[in-house]
Amino acid sequence: MIIKDKSLKYNIAKKLYHLSVKIDNSNNSNFETNGEKKFIKNLFDDLKNKDSLILIDVGGNIGDYTQMLFENAIKLNGTFQIHVFEPTKYCYSMLSKRFRDKRVYLNNTACSNIDRSAKIYYDSVGSGLASMHNRNLKAIGNELKIKETIKTQRLDDYIKKCNICHIDFIKVDVEGHEKAVFEGMGDFLNPDFVDYVQFEYGGANLDSMTSLMNLYELFEFKGFVLAKIMPKGLQVRNYEPFLENFEYSNYVAISKKVIKV
Numbered sequence: 001m002i003i004k005d006k007s008l009k010y011n012i013a014k015k016l017y018h019l020s021v022k023i024d025n026s027n028n029s030n031f032e033t034n035g036e037k038k039f040i041k042n043l044f045d046d047l048k049n050k051d052s053l054i055l056i057d058v059g060g061n062i063g064d065y066t067q068m069l070f071e072n073a074i075k076l077n078g079t080f081q082i083h084v085f086e087p088t089k090y091c092y093s094m095l096s097k098r099f100r101d102k103r104v105y106l107n108n109t110a111c112s113n114i115d116r117s118a119k120i121y122y123d124s125v126g127s128g129l130a131s132m133h134n135r136n137l138k139a140i141g142n143e144l145k146i147k148e149t150i151k152t153q154r155l156d157d158y159i160k161k162c163n164i165c166h167i168d169f170i171k172v173d174v175e176g177h178e179k180a181v182f183e184g185m186g187d188f189l190n191p192d193f194v195d196y197v198q199f200e201y202g203g204a205n206l207d208s209m210t211s212l213m214n215l216y217e218l219f220e221f222k223g224f225v226l227a228k229i230m231p232k233g234l235q236v237r238n239y240e241p242f243l244e245n246f247e248y249s250n251y252v253a254i255s256k257k258v259i260k261v
Helices: 008-023 036-047 064-073 089-098 155-161 178-183 204-208 212-222
Strands: 052-058 079-085 104-107 116-122 146-153 167-172 194-201 224-230 233-236 249-255
Touching: 036 064, 036 167, 036 233, 052 064, 064 079, 064 167, 089 104, 146 155, 167 178, 178 194, 178 212, 194 212, 212 224, 212 249
Parallel strands: 052 079, 052 167, 079 104, 167 194
Antiparallel strands: 116 146, 194 249, 224 233, 224 249
């Protein structure tokens, strides 16, 4: 048997693949250019006439996304609440120093489909890679070598405890644990109760063994429409196998009652 080194065709195919990923707005974490900033602007334009808002940030890290939600919400005339979940001690301490406003509710827990003690893994304190899955990052020369014991809780219990009647927007960025978070919402994950759900898809889904198809099926069964965040706006998409590339990207599940064509 003759084993050949990587061929010219292989290298061309690899370059074309990376080009297609770039064209499809994947692996672009720049908030200014990947469409996230535009999406948030458009979101708050849609929400501006509401008397009150409930916003939820699951995976708060050190608070950059929460800060953006706060800055947009405070410009509106109505009242608002932002509920933030961050399980790691360091990031939670940073959030506590950063947000003193009583309209920001900080929770030092992770969200999941069960209440329990669990482990979270990260490469350095404050890392955006912190995950409840001990990810294999050898391909990029990294290792989640630090672990911390945390608490998890179901969101449906929290929603009941806080007497939340409607969620206008929820962002979930938990490095592969998204599906468990959504399962923990129980019957509250429905398009009559939640207007917009932003979630991340990418390499962490390999480690959690959660496919994009799994997430599509979950949301479409509930009655949501799925869209990908693109630089010029949301692009509604049906699931296709070629989307299953585990490249970083952001999707939004949208209630049909708020969709504008």
